[in-house]
Amino acid sequence: MTLGGWIIMIISVGSVSTLFGWCVYKVLTTPNEEEKMHGFEIETPDSK
Amino acid sequence: MSSSTLKESWNSRVGIILAVSGSAVGLGNFLRFPGLAAKHGGGGFMLAYFISFLIIGLSICWAEWAMGRAGGQKGFNSSPGIIGAITGRPRFKYFGVLGVLIPVMIYMYYVYIEAWCLGYSVNFLAGNMEFKSGDEAGAFFGNFVGIGDNGDAFGFGIGQVGFFLIAVFILNFFLIYRGLSRGIELFCKYAMPALIVLALVVLVRVLTLGTPNPETPDLNVSNGLGYMWNPAKVVLEEQTASGSWSKLKEIVGDVSLSQAQAEAAASDSLRVREISLAEQLTNPTLWLDAAGQIFFSLSIGFGVIINYSSYLKRKDDVVLSGLAATSANEFCEVGLGGLITVPAAFTFLGIAGATGSTLGLGFNALPMVFSSMPAGQLFGFLFFFLLFLAAVTSSLSMLQPGIAFLEEAMEIDRKRSVTVLGLITAIGSGFVVFFSKDLKALDTIDFWVGTFLIFILATIQIILFGWFIGVKRGLKMANQGAAFPVPPVYGFIMKYVTPLFLLVIFAMWTTQSVFGYNIITGEHDYPSYVKDLFIEPNNVARFSVALIIIVIAFLTILTAIASKFKYETKEGQKP
Numbered sequence: 001m002t003l004g005g006w007i008i009m010i011i012s013v014g015s016v017s018t019l020f021g022w023c024v025y026k027v028l029t030t031p032n033e034e035e036k037m038h039g040f041e042i043e044t045p046d047s048k
Numbered sequence: 049m050s051s052s053t054l055k056e057s058w059n060s061r062v063g064i065i066l067a068v069s070g071s072a073v074g075l076g077n078f079l080r081f082p083g084l085a086a087k088h089g090g091g092g093f094m095l096a097y098f099i100s101f102l103i104i105g106l107s108i109c110w111a112e113w114a115m116g117r118a119g120g121q122k123g124f125n126s127s128p129g130i131i132g133a134i135t136g137r138p139r140f141k142y143f144g145v146l147g148v149l150i151p152v153m154i155y156m157y158y159v160y161i162e163a164w165c166l167g168y169s170v171n172f173l174a175g176n177m178e179f180k181s182g183d184e185a186g187a188f189f190g191n192f193v194g195i196g197d198n199g200d201a202f203g204f205g206i207g208q209v210g211f212f213l214i215a216v217f218i219l220n221f222f223l224i225y226r227g228l229s230r231g232i233e234l235f236c237k238y239a240m241p242a243l244i245v246l247a248l249v250v251l252v253r254v255l256t257l258g259t260p261n262p263e264t265p266d267l268n269v270s271n272g273l274g275y276m277w278n279p280a281k282v283v284l285e286e287q288t289a290s291g292s293w294s295k296l297k298e299i300v301g302d303v304s305l306s307q308a309q310a311e312a313a314a315s316d317s318l319r320v321r322e323i324s325l326a327e328q329l330t331n332p333t334l335w336l337d338a339a340g341q342i343f344f345s346l347s348i349g350f351g352v353i354i355n356y357s358s359y360l361k362r363k364d365d366v367v368l369s370g371l372a373a374t375s376a377n378e379f380c381e382v383g384l385g386g387l388i389t390v391p392a393a394f395t396f397l398g399i400a401g402a403t404g405s406t407l408g409l410g411f412n413a414l415p416m417v418f419s420s421m422p423a424g425q426l427f428g429f430l431f432f433f434l435l436f437l438a439a440v441t442s443s444l445s446m447l448q449p450g451i452a453f454l455e456e457a458m459e460i461d462r463k464r465s466v467t468v469l470g471l472i473t474a475i476g477s478g479f480v481v482f483f484s485k486d487l488k489a490l491d492t493i494d495f496w497v498g499t500f501l502i503f504i505l506a507t508i509q510i511i512l513f514g515w516f517i518g519v520k521r522g523l524k525m526a527n528q529g530a531a532f533p534v535p536p537v538y539g540f541i542m543k544y545v546t547p548l549f550l551l552v553i554f555a556m557w558t559t560q561s562v563f564g565y566n567i568i569t570g571e572h573d574y575p576s577y578v579k580d581l582f583i584e585p586n587n588v589a590r591f592s593v594a595l596i597i598i599v600i601a602f603l604t605i606l607t608a609i610a611s612k613f614k615y616e617t618k619e620g621q622k623p
Binding site: 001002004005006008009012013015016017019020022023024026027028030 | 061065276368383386
């Protein structure tokens with residue numbers, strides 16, 4: 001692989017990994033995230 | 049169902065992010081993307097890819113998330129209901145039919161491919177995948193999927209797809225029957241992290257392959273990565289009788305380069321040439337492929353995101369959730385898929401093995417690669433099992449829009465809706481699997497629905513968002529409850545740039561892939577998809593298009609007669 005190849009690979013993989021990492025951090029640390037009351041135990045409520 | 053009625057919703061924000069990213073992460077991330085990047089050269093392709101990501105990917109993604117949540121607040125979960133309600137134009141509900149048709153029709157053949165992934169992983173585990181040549185791998189694939197003749201796919205041995213098809217069909221409907229949070233969300237919560245872990249394990253294996261065969265020193269991981277990511281491509285060209293130069297082969301590795309230079313030095317009609325990044329960017333096919341990959345990879349224009357986000361609460365964040373789901377897909381595609389597939393195929397098979405169609409690379413070349421690799425039985429199993437997980441999370445998302453539509457249009461509960469959809473998709477999948485010769489039915493439906501109609505729906509969605517809902521109101525909708533707002537510049541991008549970019553790409557694609565004009569050389573030859581219908585009629589292709597038309601008619605009639613979608617009299621859904 002050429003130097004240019006290394007640079008493009010590192011920038012490409014690095015940028016998507018950084019974006020993904022930042023999103024994970026932001027999702028987990030942003031307040032008001034709450035588990036809803038109707039968890040997995042209750043039947044799906046659109047059953048009529 | 050009025051908005052006050054208790055309705056399904058996601059259990060958590062992480063849950064819907066994983067579900068949406070699970071929908072997006074599929075075979076394309078690990079097979080299609082690496083093949084395209086290698087074909088065009090990493091530098092130019094990635095530049096076009098990231099530009100397309102910013103212009104098409106994020107725009108349509110945020111638009112779909114915002115429209116879906118707004119439609120959910122008006123009591124709709126199906127694409128026709130949502131589009132009719134939030135645009136305030138009831139007739140526009142017919143555009144929404146595409147948002148049901150596309151996922152349902154794609155499911156009919158996708159579940160077949162999903163069964164291949166499960167079957168290959170089981171066969172690796174059973175030690176049945178030790179191929180000595182490409183012919184052996186090809187013969188296994190042909191027999192497994194029944195490519196030889198129609199009806200051949202209905203075999204139930206371990207080396208045939210029948211049993212695996214039934215198993216994945218049951219698994220999908222079992223999970224979808226359990227509901228949004230207890231089925232889709234719960235599965236994705238475990239499957240997506242597991243998929244990433246499996247991909248990381250396979251990645252470590254691939255990156256530590258070194259030079260497996262010292263007799264072919266050019267075939268090593270470094271050159272495999274170079275083939276994928278090097279900005280400039282080196283090719284050996286031959287001068288034709290007319291004086292122009294045509295490509296003979298691509299060259300990767302020092303030994304191959306020395307040999308090619310020696311050949312060129314010995315002949316006046318041969319030359320070694322470097323195709324620079326700038327020259328690559330002048331190739332319209334590169335832009336077409338990059339935009340198309342973003343498009344299909346992110347599941348935008350499928351009718352899935354708009355449906356999934358309709359189950360959100362009014363104040364649930366769609367901007368961050370949309371970005372998070374998108375970034376998860378990009379991480380799997382560029383960060384994992386981009387480092388696994390092509391380098392592995394190149395290291396064992398060279399350039400010839402690392403190029404070709406998505407299915408050829410995945411189900412012919414890669415089994416050969418794992419056969420040749422130390423501990424290949426284990427890593428082959430892991431790789432195909434990760435493809436299977438990716439496929440299940442995607443196929444689940446293709447069912448939910450149909451479930452929601454039938455619930456609303458026929459006013460039935462989820463259980464009945466699952467039953468009706470199960471019947472429809474079983475007939476459709478049975479059709480695709482029965483007509484397995486040359487995979488003609490699969491290929492035809494994939495082209496007309498999985499490519500052509502997706503372009504149409506995505507274009508309609510972004511035009512509705514930018515021009516009929518209006519970017520000001522649309523961005524206000526999107527920013528409600530958001531941890532951070534959509535950057536204001538996206539107002540301009542969503543209204544002007546994205547539709548224009550999409551229309552240009554669609555025009556180029558139609559010119560090339562439907563009307564058969566080569567946009568570089570100007571040569572004309574109708575593609576097989578058109579020939580099959582009008583020029584050299586193929587009955588299976590015609591039946592496949594007839595099936596699409598029948599499903600469109602069925603969904604359109606239901607949309608027309610459903611009292612739920614008569615906004616003026618039911619709920620006065622003017623925005």
